[in-house]
Amino acid sequence: MVRASTRPTSRDVAQAAGVSQAAVSLVLGDKWRGRVSEATAERVREAARDLGYRPNLAARNLRLGRTRTVLLVVPALTTEFFAGVYTGAARIAAEHGFGVVLYPSPEGIGPARDPFASAQAALDGVIASSMAADALTAIRGEALPLVMLDSDPDGSLGAATVNLDIADGVRQAAEHLLSLGHRRFLHLAADVPSWTFEARARELAARLSEVPSTSIRTARSPISIEGAVAAAAAALAAPGARPTAVICDDDQLAAGTYKAARRLGLRIPDDLSVTGLDDLALATAIDPELTTVRLDAELFGERGMGALLAVLEGREPESGDIPVQLVVRSSTAPPR
Amino acid sequence: MVRASTRPTSRDVAQAAGVSQAAVSLVLGDKWRGRVSEATAERVREAARDLGYRPNLAARNLRLGRTRTVLLVVPALTTEFFAGVYTGAARIAAEHGFGVVLYPSPEGIGPARDPFASAQAALDGVIASSMAADALTAIRGEALPLVMLDSDPDGSLGAATVNLDIADGVRQAAEHLLSLGHRRFLHLAADVPSWTFEARARELAARLSEVPSTSIRTARSPISIEGAVAAAAAALAAPGARPTAVICDDDQLAAGTYKAARRLGLRIPDDLSVTGLDDLALATAIDPELTTVRLDAELFGERGMGALLAVLEGREPESGDIPVQLVVRSSTAPPR
DNA sequence: AGTCCGACGTTATACGTAAAACCTTAGGGC
DNA sequence: GCCCTAAGGTTTTACGTATAACGTCGGACT
Structure with a gap:
């Protein structure tokens, strides 16, 4: 035939x-x-x-009962941060003969609907990034090996977690601003119910409460430049002594703060110091260049994939948070 | 048992x-x-x-001989443009019971090595974005249904193509600057061997050659902010009458041009008008806000996926380029 | 009274691969 | 002369699903 x-x-x-x-x-x-x-x-x-x-991979997968494919669930694709996470994860995966399928949760950060209906590939495991605990439930229902990135270790239901030490990054930013002489702070926080953001606020409050005569105000903003403009403008124009330094949960929020400051006639860093978090390309595109906390996204992805491979092979995943590093540029200076 | x-x-x-x-x-x-x-x-x-x-998806795929999974090959994940393409493609795919697997070509724009070794999932088809013609060969070897995004229709070896009408966007930018009175142009071009960039240069040259007493200079830069700073600074400091307007192949190049201008003591838009292309978040983060060509990335992804579905079902793919739109902001003004 | 048909299932098979179990032959050791 | 082993394969089976092909059993129609 x-x-x-x-x-x-x-x-x-x-x-x-x-x-x-x-x-x-x-x-x-x-x-x-x-x-x-x-x-x-x-x-x-x-x-x-x-x-x-x-x-024929379908036949091979059926025969072997495994696919050498893992799913990486990310909240959104809109920043290069998750691109880095993917790159790192894919590199380690490739070294072990694995492929990585990307599933950008359509709703942004928050409960994903059904990653498995969408990612048609049969899977060996899942790496879920910055997800709310309830989104976990759907995944756990699949009984697939799971690694959580940037998630509350206590709420992870026993899944392995890999975290960036972002709390330390926030602490470094605060330390830097304190040593410049700042005492009145604004925390421009991401208005997203996620462990990682809550942890930042906690860390900030804890550190500043140790220093006498400091004050901290908090404003919430969706993670977008325009959203941050409105939130920052409102917070900076609020009655009372104006903060001299703004600590942002994210570089995009910092970019919004720049625009709000311009609108209010405030000069950075003379009238207002600003710090970000992520070290996106954005950070050096804006003027003045942004002092921010650099996250090693690729290392993050590598460690996440490494942990998943460990779980798949029955080994104990490497533990310990990934260090982050404050990068001082031109958006911070002593208060005038 | x-x-x-x-x-x-x-x-x-x-x-x-x-x-x-x-x-x-x-x-x-x-x-x-x-x-x-x-x-x-x-x-x-x-x-x-x-x-x-x-x-069991593996068993079903084997039995049916198809996977309802397609591969989207993108040059890189580092901008939100391809995130939009993915989102659009995934939406249409989901409506037809398909999944989309993402393969970010590790080398950036250019020949991908072996998408099929890396994306372990068995595939029904491929959408390849902004790829060099030789990268095509590997894909065609698989004899998979293929749709090319943003590629030379002549060199596509018969594969369906879906294109943004970027040449028209460049024309719009040129028209806008001409009507403001500019006559001396700098084209800051992406230093990447790709049809889409060559087409832009061709279109620009063609349009400007129709207008008497215009001049155009071309500088090449890798697609990154730092790279663009160097390239733009060199081109703007070169001997001869300085250009009054810079047309950039990409918003990142425009951001680099901003920094170069600042370094040279040139004010935007007073001393220098600048246009970008993409309309990334970056475009409104920098000061002044960037006049740029907006690309509807999601529509692009939708059309690409639609074309692939058409091919898979033996229908004729919808043809016609996707229109783009110049967004005028504050980085362009009449020459001083 | 035969037969035809619709409702309601079941049995059998194929998809392509990996690997366990099996077979054949030749040569070496005692 | 017989057994054992190693080399160099082959036969067979199972993975889980979808579906074509095949019953079976009442009742309606001729």
Whole structure:
């Protein structure tokens, strides 16, 4: 029978090489040491090359019961941060013969609906980033190995977690501003119910409460430049002594603060110091260049994937938060 | 035999419901009209629910010979543009029961190495974005249905193409600057061998050659802010009459131009008008806000996915370029 | 009274791969 | 002369699903 225009199977290769299908599988699977002669193996490889044989992954996945594919759930794709996470995860995955499928949760940060209906690929495991605890439930229902990124270790229901030490980053920013002489702070917080943001606020409050005669005001903003403009403008124009420094949960919020400051006639850093968090490309595009906390997104992705591989292999995942580093640029100066 | 801790199969459901595996498949596949009684169907559905049955995608893919999964190859994930493309493509895909797997080509724009080794999922088709023609070869080798985004229609080897009408966007930018009175232009071009960038340069040259006493200088820069700073600074400081307007292939290049101008003591838009292309978040973060060409990335993704679905179903893909729109902001003004 | 048909299922099979179990032959050891 | 082993394969099976092909059993129609 002629198999017109369908891709060649291992059986076709076998026929072309004059061997059985099993022999093809052994040779191409590199399991033939001492079971097939070198000459035959070479014939098989040549036949496979000639026919342009590519194994059918669906069949392989079915046979092996695993797919060597993991799902990376990210809240959104709109910043280069998650691009970095993906890159790091994909690199480690590739080194171990795994592929990474990306699932950007459509609703932004928050409960994802059904990653598994959307990502049609069968999966070996999941890396979920910055997700609310209830979104976890859907994933746990699948009983898939799971690693959580940037999530509350206490609420992770036993899943492995990998975290950036962002609280320390916020502390570094506060320390920097304190040492410049600032005492009146505005915390421009992301208006998103997520552990990571709550942890930042907690850390900030804790550190500043140790220093006498400091004050901190909090404003909330959606994570977008325009949203931050409104929130920052309102907070900076509010009655009472104006803050001299703004600590933002995110570089985009910092960019919004720049625009609000301009609108209010405040000069950065002369009238107002600003810090961000992420170190996006944005941070050096705006003027003055932004003092911000650099997150090593790629390392984050690498560690996340490493942890998932450990879980898959029954090993203990490497623990310990990933350090972050304040990068001092031109948006911070002593108060005037 | 006890099947400890493995996921339930359709056979398990069948046993629980007291029917054959075939009946389960019929009911859950919604193919039972007139072949199974309503009562039995309900029993099956209930059993499936109780056991938490999820069909094995690998088995289904093998059986059906298709995966309802397509690969989206993007040059890089570092801007929100491709995030938009993904979002649009994924939306249309989901409406047709398809999933989208993302493959960010690690080398940036240019030949991808082997998308199929990395994306382990078996695929029904590919959407390739902004790829060099030689990268095509690897993909065509798979004989998979293919749609090219933003690629030379002539070099596409017969694959369907969906393009943004970027040439028209560049023309709009030029028209805008011409009408403001500018005559000496700098084209800050992306230093990437890609059809889309070559097309921009061609269009610009063509349009300006129609206007007497205009001049255009071209500088090349890698697509990054820092790279653009150097390239723009060199070009603006070069001997001869300085250009009064800079047309950039990309918003990031425009951001770099801002920094170069600042360094040279040039004020935007008083001493220098600047236009970008993409309308990234960056465009409104920098000061003054950037006049740029807005690309509807989501529509682009939707159209790309629509075209691929058409190919898969043997229909003729919808043709015609996607219009783009110049957004005039504050970075352009009449020459001083 | 036969037969035809619709309702309601079941049995059997194929998708392509990996790998366990099996077979054949030649040579070596005792 | 017989057994054992190693080399070099082949045969067979299972993974879980979808569906084509095949019953079976009442009742309606001729």
